[in-house]
Amino acid sequence: xxxxxxxxxxxxxxxxxETFWREAAHDIDWFEFPASILDADxxxxxxxxxxxxxxxxxxxxxxxxxxxxxxxTALIYDSPVIGQILRWTFAELTERVARVAGGLENLGVTxxxxxxxxMPMIPEAVIAMLACARIGAVHSVVFGGxxxxxxxLRIDDAKPDVVLSASCGIExxxxxxxxxxxxxxxxxxxxxxxxTVIVRRPQLEAxxxxxxxxDWAAWEAASEPVPCVEVDAWDPLYILYTSGTTGRPKGVVRxxxxxxxxxxxxxxxxxxxxxxxxxxxxxxxxWVVGHSYIVYGPLIKGCTTVLYxxxxxxxxxxxxxxxxxxxxxxxxxxxxxxxxxxxxxEDPDSTLKRRYDISCxxxxxxxxxxxxxxxxxxxxxxxxxxxxxxxxxxxTGWSICANMAGVADADxxxxxxxxxxxxVPGYDLRILDDDGNELGxxxxxxxxxxxxxxxxxxxxxxxxxQRYVEAYWSRYPGFYLTGDGGYRDADGYVYIxxxxxxVMNVAGHRLSTGELEEVVAAxxxxxxxxxxxIADEDRGQVPLGLVLLKDGVNADPAExxxxxxxxxxxxxxxxxxxxxxxxxxxxxxTRSGKILRQVIRRIADGQxxxxxxxxxxxxxxxxxxx
Ligand code: COA
Ligand code: AMP
Numbered sequence: 001x002x003x004x005x006x007x008x009x010x011x012x013x014x015x016x017x018e019t020f021w022r023e024a025a026h027d028i029d030w031f032e033f034p035a036s037i038l039d040a041d042x043x044x045x046x047x048x049x050x051x052x053x054x055x056x057x058x059x060x061x062x063x064x065x066x067x068x069x070x071x072x073t074a075l076i077y078d079s080p081v082i083g084q085i086l087r088w089t090f091a092e093l094t095e096r097v098a099r100v101a102g103g104l105e106n107l108g109v110t111x112x113x114x115x116x117x118x119m120p121m122i123p124e125a126v127i128a129m130l131a132c133a134r135i136g137a138v139h140s141v142v143f144g145g146x147x148x149x150x151x152x153l154r155i156d157d158a159k160p161d162v163v164l165s166a167s168c169g170i171e172x173x174x175x176x177x178x179x180x181x182x183x184x185x186x187x188x189x190x191x192x193x194x195x196t197v198i199v200r201r202p203q204l205e206a207x208x209x210x211x212x213x214x215d216w217a218a219w220e221a222a223s224e225p226v227p228c229v230e231v232d233a234w235d236p237l238y239i240l241y242t243s244g245t246t247g248r249p250k251g252v253v254r255x256x257x258x259x260x261x262x263x264x265x266x267x268x269x270x271x272x273x274x275x276x277x278x279x280x281x282x283x284x285x286x287w288v289v290g291h292s293y294i295v296y297g298p299l300i301k302g303c304t305t306v307l308y309x310x311x312x313x314x315x316x317x318x319x320x321x322x323x324x325x326x327x328x329x330x331x332x333x334x335x336x337x338x339x340x341x342x343x344x345x346e347d348p349d350s351t352l353k354r355r356y357d358i359s360c361x362x363x364x365x366x367x368x369x370x371x372x373x374x375x376x377x378x379x380x381x382x383x384x385x386x387x388x389x390x391x392x393x394x395x396t397g398w399s400i401c402a403n404m405a406g407v408a409d410a411d412x413x414x415x416x417x418x419x420x421x422x423x424v425p426g427y428d429l430r431i432l433d434d435d436g437n438e439l440g441x442x443x444x445x446x447x448x449x450x451x452x453x454x455x456x457x458x459x460x461x462x463x464x465x466q467r468y469v470e471a472y473w474s475r476y477p478g479f480y481l482t483g484d485g486g487y488r489d490a491d492g493y494v495y496i497x498x499x500x501x502x503v504m505n506v507a508g509h510r511l512s513t514g515e516l517e518e519v520v521a522a523x524x525x526x527x528x529x530x531x532x533x534i535a536d537e538d539r540g541q542v543p544l545g546l547v548l549l550k551d552g553v554n555a556d557p558a559e560x561x562x563x564x565x566x567x568x569x570x571x572x573x574x575x576x577x578x579x580x581x582x583x584x585x586x587x588x589x590t591r592s593g594k595i596l597r598q599v600i601r602r603i604a605d606g607q608x609x610x611x612x613x614x615x616x617x618x619x620x621x622x623x624x625x626x
Pocket of ligand 1: 143144145146169171176282283284287289311312313335336338339342367368507508509539573574575576577
């Protein structure tokens with residue numbers, strides 16, 4: 001628990017960021033403490049902790065062994081889809097990670113080299129990430145739901161020497177082969193990794209290509225453990241690709257020093273967790289939540305982390321979340337609202353919850369998409385704990401707004417439906433109109449953060465610094481553009497209303513319209529298309545494709561529509577939920593020919609097609625606030 005109130009912490013971080021983050025930096029162990037706290041790199045980007053030497057895997061593992069917590073449980077793997085629960089202590093996990101790191105070194109991987117991890121939610125995914133961190137290699141985890149062409153794009157951008165993967169993932173009862181997708185991706189990619197290492201799960205065989213592919217079990221067994229290398233605070237820990245506004249994903253870079261300090265701070269200050277507590281983020285290692293709060297945050301803090309290979313429903317039922325919380329004594333639980341919408345649909349009165357004692361749970365955090373007020377109200381009635389919506393992005397790596405559970409006055413601060421509450425320390429949040437003027441209470445505009453961003457946030461885009469500048473800093477110089485629209489109410493509560501760019505959020509998964517449009521436009525009968533994210537009761541948003549056929553093409557619209565659905569599944573992945581394509585006679589455009597996607601979206605959602613600027617919101621009702 002922090003000694004400061006929220007207001008004291010926030011003010012200190014904004015008024016004197018260097019002192020604030022110097023103090024936070026003292027809470028992690030450095031091999032060499034940073035020479036300076038806030039500085040600028042050769043690109044002119046603000047950077048934290050210049051000259052600091054550390055190792056993130058050492059902070060997450062070895063340090064706990066050395067300080068006598070080696071026998072504490074570090075990782076619980078709970079997989080209802082294969083009916084297994086396994087546990088590793090900090091000492092056991094350190095040993096496996098050190099061995100896998102040795103295996104990577106045997107394959108020639110050294111500091112700064114990239115390694116792609118394309119895996120389902122199995123322990124080897126966590127081990128792979130930490131093994132890379134141990135030797136200073138840069139991991140790039142690609143969500144297992146991505147199809148081969150998307151994986152190929154990421155291989156070509158990151159140019160990994162090695163890809164770590166598995167024979168299959170398991171979605172509900174379906175075994176999803178991964179190896180054929182990996183083989184196809186390597187065929188498609190111009191940059192060929194020298195080796196792949198494959199976890200061959202008993203559920204599916206995977207044929208290995210001689211000379212290139214290795215069997216994980218044999219490889220790990222034959223490797224010798226290696227120690228942690230010393231890396232610089234500014235050295236990259238990982239690249240995580242995220243959807244931008246074009247079809248080409250952006251490689252968000254995370255450095256070692258700022259990341260470790262920010263996550264360590266957040267575990268206590270935001271999530272109210274300390275060493276020994278059990279933390280469960282029900283996300284996927286392929287997303288930022290998985291990176292920050294399945295792997296690094298809890299382990300750096302010395303918490304037990306839960307890796308759950310299952311779904312909130314049908315594995316085996318809508319009581320799965322309550323079962324995991326009760327069985328493992330989860331103190332802080334973090335999930336996307338879409339998961340609870342699925343639970344609510346199958347078990348509206350939460351009868352299954354009565355089977356489990358979840359009194360261990362202190363906090364329920366949600367993020368990934370807006371927590372819609374009906375789901376918030378349902379959760380408030382269902383659980384005994386505070387329901388805390390918090391807002392963040394792949395780019396920031398930790399939350400921008402939250403009702404912090406670990407500040408001294410946490411009990412006095414109410415949450416409000418539809419709001420992730422207040423900016424967390426380090427984020428100087430502003431709402432600007434299109435001309436850059438700051439807006440007042442209840443006026444909706446672009447949500448931006450005045451630079452410098454706090455530690456842990458992205459310092460660049462992998463291999464394309466210009467893209468970083470253009471995407472995030474050029475619209476309002478000096479201010480980071482979040483891409484989200486929103487407003488503050490008169491009491492300072494922030495409301496995030498959705499993306500103002502061409503990014504959509506499908507069941508907590510981020511996708512760009514451009515990415516999907518590229519696939520749709522590739523259909524030989526399609527002359528022009530627009531893909532927009534429209535409101536969906538279960539998944540928040542789902543994509544809708546509108547297409548104009550080429551003149552003279554004599555195609556059956558229904559056939560084209562179903563071909564488009566299949567194309568998106570094969571090229572992007574089923575998780576995109578692209579199930580609706582419609583052949584239309586024309587698309588709404590500006591006079592200069594630009595397709596009006598926002599207008600299409602509003603019409604599809606049954607909203608007036610007003611522009612945001614003229615939208616003035618009244619404060620939502622807060623009668624049911626916590
Ligand atoms: N690997 C392969 N395929 C995957 C996948 C993965 N990791 N994740 C999803 N898919 C597939 C599903 O099998 C499904 O395929 P289908 O169309 O053949 O049935 C398709 O993608 C759609 O998936 P999804 O939208 O996730 O629906 P679902 O019915 O499988 O599950 C939920 C619904 C609500 C349970 C699920 O979306 C969920 O848990 N969402 C939370 C997401 C999350 O945690 N995001 C991180 C934000 S913090
Ligand atoms: P990602 O980078 O995949 O984590 O997606 C980030 C985007 O998800 C944000 O820019 C928001 O649009 C949305 N998002 C995440 N958390 C929230 C939240 N708590 N409330 C509203 N939107 C959110």
